[in-house]
Amino acid sequence: MARYIGPKSKIARKFGEPIFGPDKVLSKKNYAPGxxxxxxxxxxxxxxxxxxxxxxxxxxxxxxEKQFRNVFEKADSAPxxxxxxxxxxxxxxxxxxxxxxxxxxxxxxARQLVSHCHIVVDGKVCNVPSRIIKPGQIIGVRERSxxxxxxxxxxxxxxxxxxxxxxxxxxxxxxxxxxxxxxTEIPENIKEQLIVELYSK
Numbered sequence: 001m002a003r004y005i006g007p008k009s010k011i012a013r014k015f016g017e018p019i020f021g022p023d024k025v026l027s028k029k030n031y032a033p034g035x036x037x038x039x040x041x042x043x044x045x046x047x048x049x050x051x052x053x054x055x056x057x058x059x060x061x062x063x064x065e066k067q068f069r070n071v072f073e074k075a076d077s078a079p080x081x082x083x084x085x086x087x088x089x090x091x092x093x094x095x096x097x098x099x100x101x102x103x104x105x106x107x108x109x110a111r112q113l114v115s116h117c118h119i120v121v122d123g124k125v126c127n128v129p130s131r132i133i134k135p136g137q138i139i140g141v142r143e144r145s146x147x148x149x150x151x152x153x154x155x156x157x158x159x160x161x162x163x164x165x166x167x168x169x170x171x172x173x174x175x176x177x178x179x180x181x182x183x184t185e186i187p188e189n190i191k192e193q194l195i196v197e198l199y200s201k
Contacts, residue, residue, distance in 0.1 A: 020074045031052035057190050061090045067130065072199055083192030084183045091181055092120065095129035097139050100166055101175040102158040103151055118145035120174075133177045140174025
């Protein structure tokens with residue numbers, strides 16, 4: 001499974017946001033990486049701003065370039081506002097939903113749980129992190145994986161009502177994907193229109 005394996009703290013510092021989850025380095029060094037990172041930076045070009053927004057979305061959802069482009073092209077041909085459909089599609093990925101349900105502490109951890117066959121969709125094991133989940137489907141923890149420490153720690157003391165499009169059943173350790181979230185419900189700080197403009201050039 002292709003994934004980004006480079007230095008995550010540097011990427012988070014580049015964008016000034018904890019896009020991979022809580023980042024201790026970012027809290028101490030809230031400026032860009034490199035020997036001149038704390039100095040005033042040159043103003044980015046219009047293209048540079050749009051490119052940075054696309055890169056931020058890619059790193060946030062853990063999607064590589066070719067896969068991200070494919071998701072965009074499908075969103076572009078689908079009915080609705082392209083940028084919103086793009087984010088809604090990314091939010092509907094299995095690894096993202098496992099993360100949103102707090103079964104895993106980060107999206108990277110969620111991808112690993114899915115790849116290692118710890119997650120079931122409608123009762124059947126699924127090891128494809130990029131699978132698009134449809135409204136009404138149930139995402140849960142495999143029976144023999146429910147005692148895993150990483151899952152237990154991630155679920156401890158979590159407020160499962162913060163996402164209106166997900167419904168959590170604590171006794172079954174499973175959540176239902178109620179509906180595709182509206183753009184206003186998606187908490188990520190991404191300017192999706194800039195991504196649309198970048199791909200339109």
